[in-house]
Amino acid sequence: MRGALQINLSAAADAYLEWWAAAGVDCAVSEAPVHWLRPAPVTITKPTVAAPVPAMPATLAAFHDWLASEATQPERRWAAPPIMPAGPQSAPLMIVTDMPDPADMNANSLLADRAGTLLEAMLQAIGMSRPDVYIASLFAARPPGGMVEAGDIDFAARRMRAHVALAAPERLLLLGDRTARALLPPDAGDSANSLRFFNHDGGTLPAIATFHPRLLLGQPAAKAECWRALQSLIKESRS
Numbered sequence: 001m002r003g004a005l006q007i008n009l010s011a012a013a014d015a016y017l018e019w020w021a022a023a024g025v026d027c028a029v030s031e032a033p034v035h036w037l038r039p040a041p042v043t044i045t046k047p048t049v050a051a052p053v054p055a056m057p058a059t060l061a062a063f064h065d066w067l068a069s070e071a072t073q074p075e076r077r078w079a080a081p082p083i084m085p086a087g088p089q090s091a092p093l094m095i096v097t098d099m100p101d102p103a104d105m106n107a108n109s110l111l112a113d114r115a116g117t118l119l120e121a122m123l124q125a126i127g128m129s130r131p132d133v134y135i136a137s138l139f140a141a142r143p144p145g146g147m148v149e150a151g152d153i154d155f156a157a158r159r160m161r162a163h164v165a166l167a168a169p170e171r172l173l174l175l176g177d178r179t180a181r182a183l184l185p186p187d188a189g190d191s192a193n194s195l196r197f198f199n200h201d202g203g204t205l206p207a208i209a210t211f212h213p214r215l216l217l218g219q220p221a222a223k224a225e226c227w228r229a230l231q232s233l234i235k236e237s238r239s
Helices: 002-022 060-069 102-107 113-125 150-167 177-183 186-191 213-218 220-238
Strands: 094-097 134-137 172-175 195-200 203-210
Touching: 060 150, 094 150, 094 177, 102 113, 113 213, 113 220, 134 150, 150 177, 150 195, 172 177, 177 203, 203 220, 213 220
Parallel strands: 094 134, 094 172, 172 203
Antiparallel strands: 195 203
């Protein structure tokens, strides 16, 4: 009986101390007076301020240097080396892909291997060749697994708008769904393979979003729709 009473008294004492601790009394004596009836101070957390967008270079050559070496580029977090854009400024056509494919990384060139061969055939069909066009990618390197974060896509889209303004092409060809979703308005999803107008830092220019050559290699039936998209781009340039 005495043992049970001691256990009950011990449990009651523990509960009593826990009650005072919950009330804010965590010591018996303190050097500083405490106003126990004063409400506890409210901690206000300041909203997180988004990182400022870095200033973009003012010339295409400076942009290339900045893209290759600037430490804040998302590509610096990835082990793969960057593949730089290539082609003439003020080209009749600028081609934008999402990121280098594994074959591109091996060749150190965008749209290489079988996808590059198909692209060259597409260009030949509209009276152009690879040296005539300017080719770039949203991301200059390939991340692990080909996956990028949403914040990186937003940054790459802002960067590409500045890039297009500096490259100053006459028309724009966007390859792949990821590229189109990053650069065209949200309501452009039902307008694939039809003429759009792309807003960049220097104005607007006609743009077409169509299938990436990597998809066409696996789905030859989509080539007809891609050809119609290229034809609409040709018609616009002649109008």
